[in-house]
Amino acid sequence: MSHEGIQFLTREEQQKLEQDEARARKLTRGALTPSKVRVLQTEGLGMEIDWADGHRSHWSFAWLRDACPCATCVEERKLSGRSPGQPKARPAQLLPLYEPPARPASVQATGRYAIQFHWQDGHTAGIYSWDFLRRNCQCDACRAESTAG
Ligand SMILES: [Zn+2]
Ligand SMILES: [Zn+2]
Numbered sequence: 001m002s003h004e005g006i007q008f009l010t011r012e013e014q015q016k017l018e019q020d021e022a023r024a025r026k027l028t029r030g031a032l033t034p035s036k037v038r039v040l041q042t043e044g045l046g047m048e049i050d051w052a053d054g055h056r057s058h059w060s061f062a063w064l065r066d067a068c069p070c071a072t073c074v075e076e077r078k079l080s081g082r083s084p085g086q087p088k089a090r091p092a093q094l095l096p097l098y099e100p101p102a103r104p105a106s107v108q109a110t111g112r113y114a115i116q117f118h119w120q121d122g123h124t125a126g127i128y129s130w131d132f133l134r135r136n137c138q139c140d141a142c143r144a145e146s147t148a149g
Contacts, residue, residue, distance in 0.1 A: 027135070029052075030051065030052040031053045032131055032134055033051065033130070034050065035050050035051060035052045036050040037049050037115065044061065046058060046063070049134075055134075056139070058138060059085075060138075061102045061103050061104065064102070064117060065119055066086060067085040069127065071125075084136055100120075102121070104118060115127075
C-alpha cells in the first residue's frame with residue numbers, strides 16, 4: 001500500500017490555513033448581499049455592484065471572462081498558474097491578431113446567490129456567486145488587503 005499523495009502540514013502551514021479560513025469567514029451578510037447590480041452591457045464597461053454594507057465593486061468584462069468560475073476554466077487556470085481575472089499569456093507577434101474585447105451576449109440571475117454570463121464567444125458555463133465576486137472585488141482597498149496577507 002502506497003502512502004504517496006498523503007500530505008502532512010507543518011505547524012506553520014496549519015496556522016496559515018486557519019488564518020486564511022478566519023479571513024475568508026470574515027465577510028458579513030451585508031458584504032455578500034447586493035443591493036444594486038448594474039451590468040453596463042451596451043457601454044461595454046463591465047459590472048458594478050453596490051453591496052448592502054455600502055461597499056461598491058466594479059469588474060471589467062475582460063476580468064470577468066478571465067475569471068470564469070466554471071470547472072473547465074478553473075482547471076485551465078490552475079494548469080497555467082493564473083489567478084482569476086489574469087489574462088492568458090499570448091505569444092509576442094509582430095502583427096497581433098485583433099481579438100474583440102470580452103462582452104456578454106446576455107446576463108441572467110441564477111437563484112438569489114449568483115449571476116450567469118452568456119459570453120459572446122459562446123461560453124456560458126460560468127456562474128458567478130456573490131461570494132466569489134465580493135472576494136474578488138477589484139477596488140484598490142480590497143486588492144491591497146488581499147495581497148497584504
Ligand atoms: Zn468557464
Ligand atoms: Zn472592494
